[in-house]
Amino acid sequence: xxxxxxxxxxxxxxxxxxxxxxxxxxxxxxxxxxxxxxxxxxxxxxxxxxxxxxxxxxxxxxxxxxxxxxxxxxxxxxxxxxxxxxxxxxxxxxxxxxxxxxxxxxxxxxxxxxxxxxxxxxxxxxxxxxxxxxxxxxxxxxxxxxxxxxxxxxxxxxxxxxxxxxxxxxxxxxxxxxxxxxxxxxxxxxxxxxxxxxxxxxxxxxxxxxxxxxxxxxxxxxxxxxxxxxxxxxxxxxxxxxxxxxxxxxxxxxx
Amino acid sequence: xxxxxxxxxxxxxxxxxxxxxxxxxxxxxxxxxxxxxxxxxxxxxxxxxxxxxxxxxxxxxxxxxxxxxxxxxxxxxxxxxxxxxxxxxxxxxxxxxxxxxxxxxxxxxxxxxxxxxxxxxxxxxxxxxxxxxxxxxxxxxxxxxxxxxxxxxxxxxxxxxxxxxxxxxxxxxxxxxxxxx
Numbered sequence: 001x002x003x004x005x006x007x008x009x010x011x012x013x014x015x016x017x018x019x020x021x022x023x024x025x026x027x028x029x030x031x032x033x034x035x036x037x038x039x040x041x042x043x044x045x046x047x048x049x050x051x052x053x054x055x056x057x058x059x060x061x062x063x064x065x066x067x068x069x070x071x072x073x074x075x076x077x078x079x080x081x082x083x084x085x086x087x088x089x090x091x092x093x094x095x096x097x098x099x100x101x102x103x104x105x106x107x108x109x110x111x112x113x114x115x116x117x118x119x120x121x122x123x124x125x126x127x128x129x130x131x132x133x134x135x136x137x138x139x140x141x142x143x144x145x146x147x148x149x150x151x152x153x154x155x156x157x158x159x160x161x162x163x164x165x166x167x168x169x170x171x172x173x174x175x176x177x178x179x180x181x182x183x184x185x186x187x188x189x190x191x192x193x194x195x196x197x198x199x200x201x202x203x204x205x206x207x208x209x210x211x212x213x214x215x216x217x218x219x220x221x222x223x224x225x226x227x228x229x230x231x232x233x234x235x236x237x238x239x240x241x242x243x244x245x246x247x248x249x250x251x252x253x254x255x
Numbered sequence: 256x257x258x259x260x261x262x263x264x265x266x267x268x269x270x271x272x273x274x275x276x277x278x279x280x281x282x283x284x285x286x287x288x289x290x291x292x293x294x295x296x297x298x299x300x301x302x303x304x305x306x307x308x309x310x311x312x313x314x315x316x317x318x319x320x321x322x323x324x325x326x327x328x329x330x331x332x333x334x335x336x337x338x339x340x341x342x343x344x345x346x347x348x349x350x351x352x353x354x355x356x357x358x359x360x361x362x363x364x365x366x367x368x369x370x371x372x373x374x375x376x377x378x379x380x381x382x383x384x385x386x387x388x389x390x391x392x393x394x395x396x397x398x399x400x401x402x403x404x405x406x407x408x409x410x411x412x413x414x415x416x417x418x419x420x421x422x423x424x425x426x427x428x429x430x431x432x433x434x435x436x
Contacts (some may be wrong), residue, residue, distance in 0.1 A: 002410075011270060017410070112286050129411045140410060151414025162409060171413040237370035 002140075005033045010044045010107065014130040018118060019125040021141035036114040036128070043110040046070050049103055052099035060099030076109055076204070077104050083208035088223050090216035091208040093182035107173025108170050115203070122237040135167045135203040139222040147250055153195040153235055160195065160235055164248040168203035172196045183215050192217025193234045199248065200230035343367070347432035348376050349425030363429040370435065373426065 003024050004017040016036050018029055042233035045214045048054045055073060058064035066074055080102050083091045111130040115137055118126035125138030127146060136146045149159035153173050162170060173195050179186050200206045213220040213232055224232045224244055231247040346364040362376040
């Protein structure tokens with residue numbers, strides 16, 4: 001069975017789920033859900049670029065040094081640096097207007113942090129869905145892996161594909177709010193593909209790579225092909241699909 | 256499996272409840288073209304500068320707030336007669352349309368009939384603080400998630416979709432101008 005809780009946080013809705021082959025007691029699960037929610041609220045408090053007083057906003061305005069910010073900020077920026085390097089600069093928080101903006105990685109990273117809390121509950125599996133950034137642990141039930149859908153960018157009510165999930169999955173699309181879908185090389189809001197999905201072990205990196213892939217298209221797909229443990233699935237504007245050889249595709253739904 | 260169903264539904268209902276509370280704040284998700292502005296952008300040479308004042312002033316009128324506003328979409332695209340595919344790299348900008356938080360237009364760059372790039376040409380949310388605190392994608396994503404989770408043996412949905420009907424509308428206008436579809 002499963003238990004799911006929705007949390008209204010970070011300007012969106014995050015769902016937290018526990019899965020177990022056997023009974024799940026909400027009274028026993030509640031502390032884990034509460035702690036995961038607390039983690040998400042803390043991420044919002046620290047990283048929101050929409051809250052003028054958040055440490056990241058103050059960092060961006062030069063009112064706070066990195067050393068004065070909560071240690072999570074340096075941790076996230078280190079991960080951003082890794083994502084920038086591995087994406088060939090197609091994900092670049094330092095190229096955003098108004099100062100360093102890790103937003104394109106934070107939602108996935110936050111999903112991973114919340115997942116770590118849920119994993120401690122000791123159930124067969126757990127899943128965090130931060131408005132499309134998925135982070136999973138374990139399985140739905142013994143010998144039943146997580147299966148998740150990728151939304152069809154041309155038809156919001158239907159799925160474009162179903163994927164077997166072991167770790168994280170992030171998808172980026174042409175029209176996403178926020179400055180992170182900005183071409184770091186041209187400073188223009190644009191996309192090369194209609195939808196870009198990336199799976200891999202780290203939810204923060206998967207989020208950043210999906211953003212990079214959406215903006216950079218083919219150039220980033222080639223890089224992800226060479227990168228171990230990260231796989232990608234792209235839906236082009238003409239509806240055609242591309243994927244890296246190891247992408248765990250279960251089925252494809254035509255647009 | 257059967258045992259799990261009620262809990263999945265419970266999650267879905269909770270998600271939808273969150274949705275509804277978002278929805279009740281601004282008028283509605285309905286969209287419509289901004290008559291004056293889109294007429295301007297339909298003229299042939301809408302390449303570089305979109306007057307910044309036009310979106311702001313048009314945005315204050317509640318043009319897209321009525322349920323029938325979507326019918327306005329037909330006029331800008333049908334007035335464009337060009338349907339012959341062009342060769343070489345070319346681009347076109349779709350009409351300015353209202354979306355949830357303001358006004359936007361979409362630019363498409365194509366090589367022949369292959370779309371190379373889609374760009375947000377203009378976006379103006381009028382400084383609406385709501386648009387900064389609500390992830391525009393989350394509402395429709397949750398809707399599709401709610402439906403998909405009930406219809407397929409899956410545990411979640413990832414994906415950004417052209418859920419801003421305004422975005423889709425402007426995109427379609429640009430594609431029509433390019434003779435692509």
